[in-house]
Amino acid sequence: MIAEPHDVISAADRALVGVETEPGYHLIEAGAVKRFCEAVGLDDPIYVDAAAAHAAGYPERPIPAAFWPAIQVPGSELRRPELGGFGTRNMNAGTEFDYLKPAYVGQTLACTARIADIRERSGRAGYMVITVLEYTWRDEAGDVVTQARLTGVRL
Amino acid sequence: MAIPELHKVATTRSLVRFAGAVGDWYELHYDREAAEHAGLSDVILQGYLKKAFLAEAVVNWAGSPQRLRRLSASYRGVDMPARDWAHRSFTVRGTVTRVWEENGEKLVEVSLEGVDQTGAVTTPGKAVVALG
Numbered sequence: 001m002i003a004e005p006h007d008v009i010s011a012a013d014r015a016l017v018g019v020e021t022e023p024g025y026h027l028i029e030a031g032a033v034k035r036f037c038e039a040v041g042l043d044d045p046i047y048v049d050a051a052a053a054h055a056a057g058y059p060e061r062p063i064p065a066a067f068w069p070a071i072q073v074p075g076s077e078l079r080r081p082e083l084g085g086f087g088t089r090n091m092n093a094g095t096e097f098d099y100l101k102p103a104y105v106g107q108t109l110a111c112t113a114r115i116a117d118i119r120e121r122s123g124r125a126g127y128m129v130i131t132v133l134e135y136t137w138r139d140e141a142g143d144v145v146t147q148a149r150l151t152g153v154r155l
Numbered sequence: 156m157a158i159p160e161l162h163k164v165a166t167t168r169s170l171v172r173f174a175g176a177v178g179d180w181y182e183l184h185y186d187r188e189a190a191e192h193a194g195l196s197d198v199i200l201q202g203y204l205k206k207a208f209l210a211e212a213v214v215n216w217a218g219s220p221q222r223l224r225r226l227s228a229s230y231r232g233v234d235m236p237a238r239d240w241a242h243r244s245f246t247v248r249g250t251v252t253r254v255w256e257e258n259g260e261k262l263v264e265v266s267l268e269g270v271d272q273t274g275a276v277t278t279p280g281k282a283v284v285a286l287g
Contacts, residue, residue, distance in 0.1 A: 032176070039172035040207040041163060058221075065220045066207035070177040092202055094229030102221045 006127060009118055013081035016115045022075035023110035023138070028063060030105050036067050050105075060104035068097060068146055072135055074113040081118050083129050087154040093130070096149045103145045109137045116149065128155040158249040158265060161212035165200055165245060167236045173204045197241075200234040205245065205278045209267050212247035213282040216265070224262065225283040228269075232277035244272045249282070260285045 034048045042064055045052035053061045103109065116134040120127065135148040170184045182189035183199055190198045206228040214220050237243045246269070253264035263286055269278030 035172070036176040039169060039176040040204060040211070041169070042207070042211055056219075062220050064207075065210040065214055065223050065226060066203065069179070069203040073178075092230050094227060095202070095206065096225065096227035098225050099221075099223050 006120065006122070008084040008086040008129060009081065009120060010084060013083060013118055016079055016081055017118060018114055018116075019079075020112045020114040020136075021078050023112050024073045024075035025108055025110055026071035026073070027108045028071070028103070028105050030061065032070060033061065033064065033067060033105055036064060036070055040064075040066065058104070060106055063103045063105070065097070065099070068135075068137065068148060071109065071111060071137070072148065074111050074135070078113040078115070078133065081115065081129075081131060083154060086129065089155060091153040091155070093151040093153045095151070098147045098149075099145075100147070101139065101143050101145045103137070103139060107139055109139055109145060112136050112138075126155060128153050130154075156251045158212065158216040158251070161208065161215065161247040163208045163211075163245045163247070164237045164243070165204065165234070167198065167238075170198060170200060170204070170236055173201055177201075177203060179203070195233065195235075197235040197238075200236065200245070202228070202230045202278075205230070205234060205269050206280070208245055208247055209269055209278065209280045209282070212249060213265055213267065213284065216249070217284045217286075222285050223282060224285055226280065227282075228267075228278055228280035230277070231279060232271070232275060234269075234271050234277050242272060245278075246270045261287050 037047050046056050047061055047064050113135045117132040120129050131152045133150040137146045139145050184201050187198055209228055235243055249265045249267045252266045255262055263284045265282045267280035268276045271277050
């Protein structure tokens with residue numbers, strides 16, 4: 001019988017929690033938004049036509065709610081925990097976006113990333129390590145516009 | 156209370172467009188041999204593409220993308236693109252599960268399900284919408 005691994009999260013791994021990357025700056029380009037809308041079949045003109053956005057009451061074309069993966073790049077590499085080399089596969093356990101402030105085409109947003117949590121779990125599916133990555137986008141005023149939490153499972 | 160259903164059909168072109176639009180070059184979404192080598196019978200939809208479908212459904216109901224406060228999705232099963240020889244689709248269903256007030260806003264929680272052409276729930280999700 002193979003012994004269940006445990007305690008693969010090292011002190012060096014735990015020290016990564018909360019350490020934020022440098023910001024990566026992203027100009028929200030109209031063309032990039034348009035290509036995104038075409039890819040997902042989003043045909044509301046408010047996202048691509050400034051006149052339609054104004055007519056609907058927006059000061060500028062709003063960013064589509066699912067656009068954030070297109071600018072999910074921080075300014076420096078996010079170091080991942082090593083977990084002692086444990087595990088043979090990674091599973092995407094889900095993503096969560098929080099929308100705090102409106103954002104529009106033409107803005108430049110700063111994207112940073114950090115490890116928000118690393119924890120181990122033992123259950124019916126065996127031993128696993130859950131890592132939560134957090135991406136934060138801030139606008140020119142420094143206000144948080146959107147946050148994304150990505151949960152990965154290593155087993 | 157149910158929100159209106161949204162029916163989407165993704166083709167391999169959709170998957171290639173999405174890869175380019177978000178800069179995700181993971182082969183499982185457009186390289187069929189790589190997908191088969193990984194044990195899949197076809198290329199698969201990006202998780203974030205399915206999340207975009209969930210977003211469209213709830214934003215249609217909410218009336219504005221700026222009414223969305225939170226959107227979560229988990230990727231329980233894979234979805235494959237529609238082919239001439241395989242009719243596949245992705246339908247988003249949603250139900251209001253909670254209503255409450257917070258910081259002067261009336262908030263609503265919507266439980267979402269992305270369902271494939273067989274009726275299997277591949278993409279459960281949840282949204283919080285501010286109604287006013």
